[in-house]
Amino acid sequence: AAGVIQSPRHLIKEKRETATLKCYPIPRHDTVYWYQQGPGQDPQFLISFYEKMQSDKGSIPDRFSAQQFSDYHSELNMSSLELGDSALYFCASSQKQHEQYFGPGTRLTVT
């Protein structure tokens, strides 16, 4: 079965640089979620989109922005990167508000 696709899988950036993470949801899923997971931590909700509109917002820094496109894929844009942004970033998708299926994640390292 098709799963959530995330790219890139690994990303290394320097402080103050920008990064763009991409997420391709499971076909026919209309809702996309972004989570951040630091080392040894549980996933923290950042933001979600339903039918291309922002549906919920969590602890997403103002330096981050995201959107969902007409083909339902989503991008998380991160600017002025800080060392503390180093984490695993997961995208999840669902059909309406049912169970969320997670992608493999993007490991972001900020040096």
Place this chain on the structure above:
Amino acid sequence: EDQVTQSPEALRLQEGESSSLNCSYTVSGLRGLFWYRQDPGKGPEFLFTLYSAGEEKEKERLKATLTKKESFLHITAPKPEDSATYLCAARLESGYALNFGKGTSLLVTP
């Protein structure tokens, strides 16, 4: 304040030794209680959703139950491949986010 608490933090079992993981929640308006399995460096893998007290769901050696205050993940005769971190998460009526607990790290030894 909405809270999801899992216990124990870590659990070590012998192969075949059954046990239960606990997830207690204090939230205003539960829309669903979710269980995930996460292997190191990988995305959480969906296991179960429970919506109402008294509901039970099973999958292979795992069984999830829900009461008005907590959920249990029962593991029957575990195998080494069941070793992983098990996360529970609450979804509130007010939003889309999953509010995760800190997880239980399970190690099953042969």
